[in-house]
Amino acid sequence: MPIPEITPTELARRLAGPPESRPVLVDVRFVHEHEWVALPDSVLMPLPELEEHTEALQALRGRPIVVYCHHGVRSLDGAAWLRDLGLDAVSLHGGIDLYSRTVDPSLPRY
Numbered sequence: 001m002p003i004p005e006i007t008p009t010e011l012a013r014r015l016a017g018p019p020e021s022r023p024v025l026v027d028v029r030f031v032h033e034h035e036w037v038a039l040p041d042s043v044l045m046p047l048p049e050l051e052e053h054t055e056a057l058q059a060l061r062g063r064p065i066v067v068y069c070h071h072g073v074r075s076l077d078g079a080a081w082l083r084d085l086g087l088d089a090v091s092l093h094g095g096i097d098l099y100s101r102t103v104d105p106s107l108p109r110y
Helices: 008-015 031-036 047-058 074-084 095-102
Strands: 024-027 065-068 089-092
Touching: 008 095, 047 074, 065 074, 065 095, 074 089, 089 095
Parallel strands: 024 065, 065 089
Antiparallel strands: none
């Protein structure tokens, strides 16, 4: 079954909404990537360490979660794993790279 994705434009629209309806942003990249550039208020949980965060992730049950990475490949794996836990997770199509090109060009690219 395909993993649902959200476009950068749709994510920007949701992030501009009321705080209680904004999705939780989970960054599955590595620390050095997150330090270079990250979406505001995102939580870093590198993909190889995602399982270590199961308890914290379970606390997000009932909230929409957007998983992102650099180009949108690792985030598909992360979103799939979270969905297997029963969480409402989607992957950011094109990752932070496409987000920076289409929504917020002020974000550094790498």
